[in-house]
Amino acid sequence: MRQPLRFILSLTFFFTCLSSFASTGDPVTEPAKEKVKISGTVIEKVSKQPLEYATVTITDSKNPKAITGGITNSKGNFSIEVTPGIYNIKIEFISFKAIEFNQKDLQKNTDLGTIALVEDAAQLDEVVIRAEKSTVEIKLDKKVYNVGQDMIVKGGTVSDVLENVPSVTVDVEGNVSLRGNENVRIFIDGRPSNSLNMAEALRQIPADAIDKVEVITNPSARYDAEGGAGILNIVLKKGKNLGFNGSFIASIGNPETYGASANLNYKTEKLNFFTSTGYDYRTSEGTGFTNSTNLNRETKEIIGYNYEDKNTERIRKGISTRTGVEWTVAPNTYWTNAISYRDSRGSNNDLVNYNSFDANNNFVSTRYRLSEGDDNGKDLEYASNFLKNFNDEGHKLTIDFSYSTDRDNESSIITDETIDSGNPATFDETLNNQKQKQYQIQADYVLPIGEGSQFEAGYKGNFNNLDSNYSVNTDDTGSPIEGFLSNTLEYNERINALYTQYGFKVNKFSYLFGLRWEDTQIDVNLLDTNNFNTKKYNNFFPSAFVNYEISDESSVSLSYSKRLSRPRGRFLNPATNYSSNINLFRGNPDLDPSFTDKFDLGYLKKWEKVTFSTSMYFENTKDVFSFVRTETGDYVGDNPVILSSPINLAKEQQFGFEFTLNYSPFKVWKINSSFNLANTKTTGNYTYTNINNEEITQNLNNETFSWFSRVNSRLTLPFKIDWQLSGMYFGPRNTAQGKSLGNYVVNTAFSKDILKDNATIAFNISDVFNSRRMKSQTNLESVMSYSEFQWRKRQINLSFTYRLNMKKTDKDKNMPKNNNGDDAGGGEFPG
Known part of the structure; x- marks a missing residue:
């Protein structure tokens, strides 16, 4: 504050x-x-x-x-x-x-x-009453979502937080998109996260550990060039109050969910000790179905029907902690060291039932496929930050270093049986072991030059090594299937970057021009098949920002940046999701990066009770990633096996418009809303060879219109009870192989301060109407299908927060000096 x-x-x-x-x-x-x-x-x-x-x-x-x-x-x-x-x-x-x-x-x-x-x-x-922050702060260069006052995410995870952030969407599988684009870069405290499974990693961080989320749709040269859609910076809570203080949080929910965490801080004149530690047990129940009509490829006659029902139960439990100390070496010199550790374990149980019918819709057979899986992961990170302020005018040097290790082991037993067929059940065993090590070093130098001008320069090195071993043991003898399903992946990445930028102000105009150079070498090796692939490229990434201050209450900005998206995680990993043996998913280790030119025209206007922000944007992307569903040529019974995998397409152009509106009609009522619509045109063909050595070409040209909206209301009721209600709607859109249908979600929460405002009790319901389902239609040569999938059913949570030597809004004081007011590596100029 x-x-x-x-x-x-x-x-x-x-x-x-x-x-x-x-x-x-x-x-x-x-x-x-x-x-x-x-x-x-x-x-x-x-x-x-x-x-x-x-x-x-x-x-x-x-x-x-x-x-x-x-x-x-x-x-x-x-x-x-x-x-x-x-x-x-x-x-x-x-x-x-x-x-x-x-x-x-x-x-x-x-x-x-x-x-x-x-x-x-x-x-x-x-x-405290007068200066309470709004839930969403709108700035021209970014939007800042303050989590501390959001009751809806109490007892939730980062994924729940991101669902309420302007311009951001999270699909039912946990994949994050910015303005409808999944090529978004996730930062944790200003450092990029390269988690093996980003969607799962975001579900492991409790919402109570998050201070705020910064949305940067068009980053400058200071930031990594990676992330075609932009950057999301997740800022963790850090204590700065003098003496000993903190908060304790306990939560319980249905389906079975409970957790406990503590955010503690002890500060002396020279040292500041902080820790955020918690235990979390979480159950997620999901459901879905796929109704398919099987066709003869040549005659297009119906040859049968297949109805697939799926129920999932995922349990996650684990301990996570982040502990560190900030040392004030001198009045203008700070050194912070922190260690983060996460130990998580869980189970994944998927039950899929298949009911097959012939062309006349007569019952043929019932088959079930049960996947019982276990996984465990351990992450360890050491991070060090050094800041030297040469004077009080912004002249400073920042040096960051981090080292992290990440281990994830998964195994599952898959039972497959056709009821009353006379054939015994078959058993498959899948193993997926991944190990990753990453080093990062970064130096940033800021030099103010005269009044209203600033020069910046810096270096960053990112070195990442990943080993992944995936195998499927199947058939009666338990021998492994090699090639199509089993593989050993070795991934090495080395990125070196230099950047410089200069900002200055002339009358009411502010300018920021920057240039970033990145040199990349990536080795993607499949050891089982002796397939070795090295990708080397170096590129320049310019950026330019112009801002005109119309008045103290309004301004307009124009920006450009060049971005790229490197394939990561599930996009690259060729491990095949085998829970359904007729609908498979597998990554593509031969993906190339995609490059995007981004243009953004923004306008910001403030009134006494209203803040309005709007922008038009255009993005031109080459070699864009796109998921395609292909027929492998293989069959399970009469059902064709369909494989989903990402590929590089030729080009994608997106033109969009969005606005964000904050409105406070009364002191006790705050409303914020956002709306985004975009027209996307994709051009490209895809040729592949199926298992029968047949070459098939698909035309994936597509033009689609999509939109989504979000409204959030916070109202103080009598007896000082706070009520929060949010709703989101995701409009339908066409795809190259079908259509994604619209869906909506409504969340609500109530909270009340007790114990002389030293504690808060909150009750929230996520997905009140159980409506958050991904719905899609797919049309291929040999199959037409309609599917729905719900990753998590309605969730109900009750949480209790107790603050020790800490005012309710003391979180506003908790920004560490070594960040100098900006958590992603320095404030944008001009800002």
């Missing part, structure tokens, strides 16, 4: 002085007088810590209007020049009792010494 209030206070002081000067009438020429300097240091009385941005106001003892003044720097120091005379001096800081020096005769340089301010409890309570 303190940082934005400092800014507001500074602006208030500036406009007060400006108003005073404006009302003095025509200037009168007077002889110049030699000025004297007034200086001092402002600290917090209890902790002895300097108070940055404390306001010093100097007024004429005979005239209450401000003459001059200033604010303190990071060391609490101030120095102000005035002409000799008798003045009143007032030192104040928000939520502290002001100190005044009245009738001070200033005839020579005067040092007021150390001035200690004391917190004003009554004023603090008033400020």
Whole structure:
């Protein structure tokens, strides 16, 4: 809370002085007088810590209007020049009792010494109510979603958080999209995450550990070029309050879900110790079906029907912790070290029933396929951040280093039996063991040049090694099937990057121009088949931003950046999802990166109760990733085996429009909404050879119109009960091989502060109407199908939060100094 209030206070002081000067009438020429300097240091009385941005106001003892003044720097120091005379001096800081020096005769340089301010409890309570953050903050370069006040995600995970973030969608399988594009880069505390399974990794981080999410749709050259759709930066909570403080959270839910976590912080003058540790047990129940009509490829006659029903139960349990210490090496030098560890285990049970019928819809057979799986994963990361502030004007050097290891082991037993066929059940065993190591090092240098100009430069190295072993043991002898289903993948990635950018301001125009160069070498090796593939490329990625400030309340911006998307995770891994042996999914290790040119025209307007942001965007992508469903030529009974896999298509062009609206009709009611629509045109053909050595070419040209909208309302009811309601709708869209149908989801929550506002109890329901289902139609040469799938059924959660030595809105004070106000590596210029 303190940082934005400092800014507001500074602006208030500036406009007060400006108003005073404006009302003095025509200037009168007077002889110049030699000025004297007034200086001092402002600290917090209890902790002895300097108070940055404390306001010093100097007024004429005979005239209450401000003459001059200033604010303190990071060391609490101030120095102000005035002409000799008798003045009143007032030192104040928000939520502290002001100190005044009245009738001070200033005839020579005067040092007021150390001035200690004391917190004003009554004023603090008033400020907390007035300065409460809105759920969504809209800026031209990014949107910031503050999680701390969102009751709907209490007891949930990061995936639940992202479902409520403007411009972001999460499908039923947990895949994240930005403006409808899945090529989005996920950052954790400003560092890119290369988790083996991103969708699953996001479900492992509890929502209570998240401070905010930053949405950057068109990043500058400072950021990684990867992420064609943009960047999502997930900022974790960090404590900064003096002494010992924190919060404890417990939750329980249905289907069976419970968890407990603690976010604790202890700060001394030089050291700040913090930890966020929790245990989580979560059950997710899902359901789905696929109704297929099988066709003769040549005559197109119906040869049979197959109805597939699927029920899933996924259990996740594990411990996660992030513990570290920030050391104030010197008043302007900070060094932070943190260790993160996650140990998760779980089970995945899928039951698929197949009912087959002939061409006349007469019953033929019933078959079931039961997959009983176990998995466990361990992640360990060490991260170090060093910040040197050379002065108070933004001249700084930042160095980051991180090392992480990630192990995931999965196994499953698959039982397949046709009822009353006389044939015994078959048993398949799948094993998928993955191990990843990653090193990252980054250095960023910022140099302000004069007033309103800034130069930046930096280097980043990212070195990633992944080993994946996947096998399927099947048939009566238990011997492995090689090639099509089993493989050993070795993936090595080395990326070196340099960037520079320069920003400056001329009158009401602000400019930021940057250039990034990245050199990439990737080795994708399939050891079982001796297929070795090395991809080398280096590219320049320019970016340009122009902002025009129409007034203090409105501005317009135009931006361009070049981006790329490297295939990762499930896109690359050729391990085949074998839970259904007629609808398979497999990654493609031969994928090439796709390159995107992004253009964005934005407009921002603020009124007293309304903030409106809108933008038009155009994206032109080459070698775009696209999922295709292909007929393998193989059959299970009369049912063709269909394989879904990603490929590189020729080109995709997307033109879209979105707006975000924040509205507060009353003090107790806040509404934010967003709307996005886009027209996407895809061009390309795909040729493949099926298992029968038949070459098949598919024309995947497609043009589709898609849209989605989101509305979130937060209302304070009588007895100080907060009610939050959100709704999302995802419109239908055509695909090259069929159609995705529309679906909607409604979430709601209630919360109440208790125990003298030191604790909060919250009750939420996710997917109130159990309507969040992915629905699609697919048309291929030999099969037409309609399917629905629901990853997680309705979830009900009850949570209890207790705050220790911590106000309800103290999270606003918790931004660490070493981030300098920006968690993704420095603030955008201009901002």
